Amino acid sequence: MTDRALDDHGAQTMRAHWFRYLDTIEPLRTELFGYCHRLTRNIWDAEDLVQETLLTGFGMIARGDFHGEVSPVRDIKAYLMRTATNAWLDLLRRRARQPEHHGDIAGHTPIDPVDTAEAMNKAVALTSPQEFAALLLKDVYDFSLAEVADFIGTSEGTVKSALSRARRKMRDDGDAYASRSRTSPLPQVVDAQSKALVQAFVDAINSGEVDRVIDLMAEKVQISVCNVGGGRGRDGTWTQKSLGNVSAAYGECDNMPVVLMFRADATGKVYDVLRLRGSEHIVTRIIDHCYAPETLRHVAKSLGFECDASAYHQPWHVIESNMVPTTTLPWRVD
16 A cells, blocks of 8 residues: 555546546436436436536546446446436435434425425325336336346336336326325425525625625635536635626525526626525535536526526636646645
């Protein structure tokens, strides 16, 4: 075993490969996002699931699993769908073991799509997570029984049984579901403190005073930009480049208060959406969706705005001239 740390050159090489990986799988991204959205029934859970799936896929390929006839990632589309399915079922199992779980400030309390039937569509409301995943993969995405069994981690016989139960429930219980869904409103879980924190952030941006925004951020605020990375600290690159010459508005989508960002050119189009997490009156994490075009389009459309969505990452000339060369390891001490 060696104690030699990964140097900056190694980190830069890995970062360049990450962006090439994003380009390679780009043709699959819209379908993968659509699957994750159908699976989770929540735009934020869907984007988080996509990000987790992409990272897992990158790691599997990097360690050599994309090799040979029995490679688990030989069919990259099937692999990504399988990874998303397993990750979501694992999350539901963890939630089931934590019935008193509470979400972060300025974030929604996770809702189990099985337990909260009134808030979900008929398929989610009437089936178990495994049954719903089997139904979605087989009947919507047309995977074979063998593939569905592989995705869920079970036998073909179990998949057949799950599909039979799911279809029977939807056939026999559909009228009861329709009656419930007409009389049961979507639960509202956004509390006043969450709204106040996001509104304060919006007001600070619109004041044009960057210091006001910085004052709302924890000193070591975590900033995560979907697909392209992030950092820590309120005085970093994100703050310098994201808060100038812009305006903001408050919005709510899927029970999540968010910051809608507009460029100062007065086009009126949403170009970014920020999720905030924090405690009391301080933001401890910012999740930036500038390079998550499916999520941007969904949020903008649901709130009645046009969208100016970017690609999944910056242009290559920016990556090669700036982002890769400036990659450094935050844990280095020399």
